Structures are given as C-alpha cells and as structure tokens.
Amino acid sequence: MTGKSRLAGEVVDVHLSPTHTFSKESRDLINLLEGRGVEGDAHCGVTVKHRSRVKADASQPNLRQVHLIHSELFDLLYEAGFAVKRGDLGENITTRGIDLLGLPVGSRLTIGDAVISVTGLRNPCQQINDFRTGLLKQVVRTDSDGNLVRLAGIMGTVSRGGVVRPGDRIRVELPPLPHHSLTRV
Known part of the structure; x- marks a missing residue:
C-alpha cells in the first residue's frame, strides 16, 4: 500500500522527561515540534541529544527525536518475568495494534495533526x-539465520508538529517503493 494512508493503531500512552533519565513519566499529552521532537523532553533538538552521540559528534542531525514502542512488547516482557511498564524503556509514545518494527524507513505516522x-x-x-538485569537479552535477540533483531522500538523525526494524546488513532503512509528495512539509528 505505497503512498496510501491506512488506519493502523492507536496511542496507548505518552511520556517525556526533561532530564536524561532512562525512564520517562506518563503525561496527559505531548506536543511535537516540527524538526525538533517532543517539547520539554531532554532529547528535543535539531542535532543529536543522546549523550553518547553528542560526545562522538554533536553536529549530527537528530534522527531520534521521537521514540515509539509497541505495547505488545510489554506483554512479551511480562511473560518472560519482567515487570516493565509503559515509559520505563524511555519511549515518548506507546502504541497498540501497529507493527512498528515491520515499517520501512520513511513511513509516515499521522497522529492527529502531527506527522x-x-x-x-x-x-x-x-x-x-x-x-x-537480563532485560537486554529480551529486547535484542538473534533470529534463526543469525541476524540481530532489535525489539525496543523505533525512532523518528517530526515532519509536522502537533499534540499527541492517549487514545489518538495512528494512520500509516508507506513510502514509495522500493522499501528499505529499518536499521539502527
């Protein structure tokens, strides 16, 4: 479904932290700023804000303005014996009903007015x-072909600003073909 928008899921929760803490606090809403990220979040900015990346090269563009995790991951972690709640892994937006990890690079997620x-x-x-302890092995695995599989969510940039709230529907627009699988950013 290239170029066409389809309803794919919903926002379960939204989070932010004004400091570089691992986890983020749940909020009633977050405001996405075009080209910058989540207003008030420590990772908001045009250039990289993650401390290790700033140390390497502070002029790099910030490709990690918004972090999204599918709530289904928390179910898997619970089944594996880990009591991890939404926001604990540092995501800004927790989703339900959307295969975030299966999206190609360049997919556009429309949530309210935000993209x-x-x-x-x-x-x-x-x-x-x-x-x-031991949680890393649950979110980074090796598949049957020996490939590394990362399950801890996806990253994105804000193409159009707007407010995002729990309960908001998410529409997905896939980029033109050929599609490229997600890799780490």
Whole structure:
C-alpha cells in the first residue's frame, strides 16, 4: 500500500522527561515540534541529544527525536518475568495494534495533526540491563539465520508538529517503493 494512508493503531500512552533519565513519566499529552521532537523532553533538538552521540559528534542531525514502542512488547516482557511498564524503556509514545518494527524507513505516522517520519530502530544498550538485569537479552535477540533483531522500538523525526494524546488513532503512509528495512539509528 505505497503512498496510501491506512488506519493502523492507536496511542496507548505518552511520556517525556526533561532530564536524561532512562525512564520517562506518563503525561496527559505531548506536543511535537516540527524538526525538533517532543517539547520539554531532554532529547528535543535539531542535532543529536543522546549523550553518547553528542560526545562522538554533536553536529549530527537528530534522527531520534521521537521514540515509539509497541505495547505488545510489554506483554512479551511480562511473560518472560519482567515487570516493565509503559515509559520505563524511555519511549515518548506507546502504541497498540501497529507493527512498528515491520515499517520501512520513511513511513509516515499521522497522529492527529502531527506527522512522524520513521528513521530507524532504537539500538538498545547496557542501560537496559542497568534498569533490569537480563532485560537486554529480551529486547535484542538473534533470529534463526543469525541476524540481530532489535525489539525496543523505533525512532523518528517530526515532519509536522502537533499534540499527541492517549487514545489518538495512528494512520500509516508507506513510502514509495522500493522499501528499505529499518536499521539502527
């Protein structure tokens, strides 16, 4: 379904943190700022805000303005014995009913007036194990072909600003063919 918009899911919860904490607090709404990210969040900006990336090259464009995780991941983690709640993994938007990890690069997610352009996968790091010992092995796995599979959500940039609230519907517009699978950003 290239170029056509389809209803794909909904927003379950929204989160932000004004400081570089691992987890983010649940909010009634978040405001997405075009080209910058989530207003009031520590990762909001045109250039990279993640500390390790700032240290490497602070002039890099911020391809990680918005972090989205599918709520179904929390169900899987619970089944594996991990009590992890929405916002604990640092996402800005928790979704339901949408295959975030299966989206191609450049997909556009319309939520209310806001539009997020998907840039890639979140690359889980040791901080996840610091949060809960053993959790990293649950969100980074190896498939039967030996490929690394990252399950900790996707990242995107804000193409059009707007307010996002729990209960908002999400529409997906796929980019033109050929589609490119998500890789870590």
